[in-house]
Amino acid sequence: MPGATPGQRHDVELLESSFPAILRDFGSVSWDFSGTTPLPRGWSPPLAPGCYQLLLYQEGRCQPSNCRRCPGAYRALRGLRSFMSANTFGNAGFSVLLPGARLEGCCGPTNARVRCHLGLKIPPGCELVVGGEPQCWAEGHCLLVDDSFLHTVAHNGSPEDGPRVVFIVDLWHPNVAGAERQALDFVFAPDP
Numbered sequence: 001m002p003g004a005t006p007g008q009r010h011d012v013e014l015l016e017s018s019f020p021a022i023l024r025d026f027g028s029v030s031w032d033f034s035g036t037t038p039l040p041r042g043w044s045p046p047l048a049p050g051c052y053q054l055l056l057y058q059e060g061r062c063q064p065s066n067c068r069r070c071p072g073a074y075r076a077l078r079g080l081r082s083f084m085s086a087n088t089f090g091n092a093g094f095s096v097l098l099p100g101a102r103l104e105g106c107c108g109p110t111n112a113r114v115r116c117h118l119g120l121k122i123p124p125g126c127e128l129v130v131g132g133e134p135q136c137w138a139e140g141h142c143l144l145v146d147d148s149f150l151h152t153v154a155h156n157g158s159p160e161d162g163p164r165v166v167f168i169v170d171l172w173h174p175n176v177a178g179a180e181r182q183a184l185d186f187v188f189a190p191d192p
Contacts, residue, residue, distance in 0.1 A: 002128035007081035007082040007096045007172075008082050008114075008144070008172075008174060010081050010169060011080045011082050011083070011116070011169075012116065012142045012144070012188070013172060014076055015076055015080075015116065015142055015167070015169065016118065016140060016141060016142055017171075018072060018073070018076035019118065019120075019139075019140045020072075020168050021071075021072025021073070021075070021076070022070075022072055022073045022118065022120065023120050023121075024072060025070035025071070025072045025073045026070075026094055026120055026167070028069065029042065029043075029066075029069055029070060029094070030096075032171075033096060033098055033185070036101045041065070042054050042063070042065060042066045042069065044173070047055030047103065048101065048102070050097060050099075050100060050101025050155070051095075051097055051098075051153075052095075052098075052100035052102050053093055053094065053095055054066060054070075054093050054094045055092065055093035056070060056073060056074060056077060056092050057077070057085060057090060057091055057092040057093065058091055059088045059089075059090070059091065059190055060076055060084065060085065060086055060087045060088045060089070060090045060188070060189070060190035061190045062085075062130075063093075067096075071150075073092075073167065077092055077169065080169065080171070081104060082171040082172045083171060083186075084113055084170045084171065084172055086185050086189065086190070087184060087185050087189070087190075088190050089109055089110050089112065089113055089170060089188060090113070091168065091169075091170050092167075092168065092169040092170065093167070093168060094116075094120075094166075094167055095165070095166050096163045096164070096165050097126070097153060097154075097155045097157060097163060097164040097165075098163050099123075099125075099155050099156075099157045099158055099159050099161055099162075099163070100155065100156075100159075101154070101155050102154040102155075103143060103152060103153040103154075103169050104152050105151075106147070106150070106151055106152070106153075107147070107148060107150055107151070108146075108147030108148045109151070110148060111148040111173060112135065112144060112171060112172065112173050112180075113147075113148075113170045113171060114146055114147075114170075114173050114178050115144070115145050115146075115169075115170055115171075116142050116143070116144050116146070116168065116169045116170070116171050117137060117142065117143045117144075117166040117167070117168055118140075118141070118142050118145070118166060118167040118168075118169070119138050119139045119140065119142075119166055120139065120165040120166060121139065121163065121165040122137045122138060122164055122165075122166075123155070123157045123161035123162055123164060123182065124157055124161060125158070126154070126155050126156070126157065126164040127153070127154050128143075128145070128151075128152075128153050129149040129151060129152050130146070130147070130149050131149035131150060131151070132150075137164070137166060144171070146173070
């Protein structure tokens with residue numbers, strides 16, 4: 001991880017070592033994603049067709065009921081050193097992409113963060129392109145991306161492959177100093 005801070009290295013190691021617990025938590029909150037049943041408790045309406053999220057932190061605010069349902073993931077989040085947990089740009093949770101789904105031309109809201117993707121279920125045919133550069137997910141491993149660059153996400157696999165599932169955590173960008181983090185947390189504090 002060139003340019004990563006000791007805190008980010010710690011966070012990646014902690015998330016990767018927590019992979020089994022986070023995957024178990026996903027199993028306890030997942031559903032059939034067929035669209036034929038009502039959206040289960042805690043899941044956000046689709047960002048795009050076939051793209052679902054269950055957030056433990058949304059815009060810097062803890063989602064207590066989702067955290068209680070995912071104790072392994074919540075425990076890992078509480079141990080992170082560079083998680084943007086008190087800032088409206090900070091999110092953490094499960095991201096599901098069904099076969100055939102695409103998110104075209106997205107840009108994150110700030111370059112003060114890097115988005116950490118812990119691969120949970122990565123079937124063939126899944127792709128992430130950030131700033132024109134293809135990225136590779138791997139199950140049990142973290143991928144750090146600056147989502148302020150234009151990026152696309154697609155699941156080109158077949159229905160039999162099942163969904164692509166990643167656990168996403170927003171971390172402070174390594175070039176943002178401690179004093180700057182404090183100032184940004186003050187300016188972009190979540191609404192009470």
